[in-house]
Amino acid sequence: MKKQKNLNTLNLRNKDPYLERERAKYDHPLPSREWVIELLEQAGVPQKIPALADKLSILPDEYEFFERRLKAMARDGQILINRRGLVCVAEKLAIVKCRVEMSRDGSFGFAVPLVPHDDGDLVLYNKQLAGVMHGDIVTVRPLGLDRRGRREGQILDIVERAHSHIVGRFYLERGVAVLEAEDKRIQQSIVLSPESVAQFQPKSGQVIVAALETYPENHRPAVAKITEVLGDYADSGMEIEIAVRKHRLPHTFSEGCLKAAEKIPNKVRKTDLKNRVDLRDLPLVTIDGESSRDFDDAVYAEKIGRNYRLIVAIADVSHYVKPNDLIDKDALERATSVYFPRRVIPMLPENLSNGICSLNPDVERLCMVCDMTITYAGNVKAYEFYPAVMKSAARLTYNQVWQWLENDEKNIPETFSGSLKTLYKLFQILQAKRQKRGAMEFETIETQMIFDDKGKIERIEPVKRNDAHKLIEECMLAANVCAADFLLQNKQPALYRNHAGPTPEKLATLREQLALLGLKLGGKDNPTPKHYGELAAQIADRPDRELLQTMLLRSMQQAMYEPENMGHFGLAYEHYAHFTSPIRRYPDLLVHRAIKAVLAGQKYEVPSWQEMGVHTSFCERRADEASRDVESWLKTYFMRDKVGEVFTGKVSGMANFGLFVTLDEIHIEGMVHVSDLGEDYFNYRADLLAMVGERSGVRFNMGDTVTVKVARADLETSRIDLVLVGGVKSGKKSAKSAKSKQKLPENVAKLVDEAEHILAKSKRQSASKSVKKAASANQSSRKKAAPKKAKKSVSIKIKKA
The missing domain is CATH 1.10.10 (Arc Repressor Mutant, subunit A)
Known part of the structure; x- marks a missing residue:
């Protein structure tokens, strides 16, 4: 048996x-x-x-x-x-594999599914977070809805730890050496081993890096040993060193990668020219910013009858970086270049990114070409992809090109004069097509920091976008759309750059906010990009346009890399992929490999396109967060010398705890605490999008101009505190009301004040009941309808580095 x-x-x-x-x-x-x-x-x-x-x-x-x-x-x-x-x-247990993302203060977190899930993220409260750190990979089981109607999760197991090293400040507390993590999302206590403290002998408050030996568990703290003392917090360049380690950015190439890069020749060889179209006699040019060092796109245009021929040539990185080789492994780990003021952490080693893969002038370079025929109406009539060899005729800058086109066309060098003028005419056609298509276009103010020789910020000035920027942007958009279409037509798997429109919840919130400002978004329950564009045109001349643009952007979802084409809402494209920047973006390199595979009659595959999309999207967000951290720190450092100075600014945001004010000219945001708004109790009225004084009736609205003084610039929190020193320009209560009260006897005026206070309190209570009632009804309707949870907000921006 x-x-x-x-x-x-x-x-x-x-x-x-x-x-x-x-x-x-x-x-x-x-x-x-x-x-x-x-x-x-x-x-x-x-x-x-x-x-x-x-x-x-x-x-x-x-x-x-x-x-x-x-x-x-x-x-x-x-x-x-x-x-x-x-x-x-x-x-069987409805278990989902997730990444833990903590709130800014570490008080709660979210479990974000590694593979996008229809039901969205799960909220995690303190009881679930013992022993778990920000970024850890965990398995989570849904528990049901919390009191706010959000899905709550229960952590079952920690699959993978995110942190092997932590960067933070060294302190001695009652004789115990501790590390206070720079990332405030890591709130757990970290005790330092005495041996490592004795070895490195850091000073209190210095920035250190420590390797975790044991992780927190139940009531036991984590234990770590010091591996590096970076220096004092205010040292030059320290902000970047901290950001790199805080966000776990790979910043040193592996030895194998560097050795492999050294073997790549620094010039094009004859054997590289096999099966390539020769474009060396074509006057292709690169147009970039003054400080750019890696040039991954070149352009050329000519008139053919009533149509235009547009050539977009992109550095052929895929010729030198092969799937799964040592350079590719490092590039995949980084997935993107990270740009800081005064420093870049490249995706590829320098001899590739600034050398053989950069379309430098007057040298032969390998490229992948999108060769398009575009009609006089701005439609792409035909396109072709092919590998080529080129020689850039010139390295041009945006300001230089715009100076020529606007005022000085006669001085454009003859070599590429015809192409440049044709490019500008074609740009105007494509721009008109873009507006007709209904793509959103927000004119936001970007800034750049100007440093002195000692690395200190001299000034912060706005970056003016001109038509030369937009010209290149339109050329890149056209090539990216053709790349997506080519992949779809040939059924070749790849990563598309998807951007979803507003969710029902976010759309409802946006409409409520707009109504308070006397504005309306068309399209009822299904607005199109054109409706957004029409509203953007209406608000273009308003003083609060930047705030309104932010509101519009936040109503939409975040752009993602995904294997299924879902279209790009913001650009109003049915399909879109990133093709034009393989030096600095890994998804572009994947698209090049996919296109080459189709041209060779083959299929290009990766182990999991879904996981590749999740990874590259995560790395993009990580790079953006690190850049924002450094920029915020530098702005705070710049404002340390401005404490006590007075500025004018505009109210750019508000919350229960105060007003956010963006200072004019330098475009830096600070906060006025609610207690510093005046001799009154101020309350944020979400139903009015305003901060209102209980007794005085003084009201602060979005976009109001205020005069403030810089009270403090705190480097540890990157926070700038402001105090109000002048009245609000457009937010004071009515003069008629103020004058009529002044005429009343003192005792009667006091009674009027008390009556107004009681009335205001009654209104707040009534509003609170209404909000609770609406929330209850909304929760009930959500349970019935069960719509998909909104993804994170998106910033529409075509990057050109």
């Missing part, structure tokens, strides 16, 4: 539907992951590892490897091995 049982289990292992695949991979194949999951589902109850191994006839010398496979499945979120050693199917 026992012999028969063993025979059955052996047959069970042989029945694995994926056995042949496993045999092709391994000399001694184990049961496939899929078969293990299917057997667990058939069993209907969790299984112990020895029992599962016995069922699958795992031999004694195979047991260790079988156990490793199960642990790998647990890491990937396919199964859960609980504390009792029982193996459970993840889907």
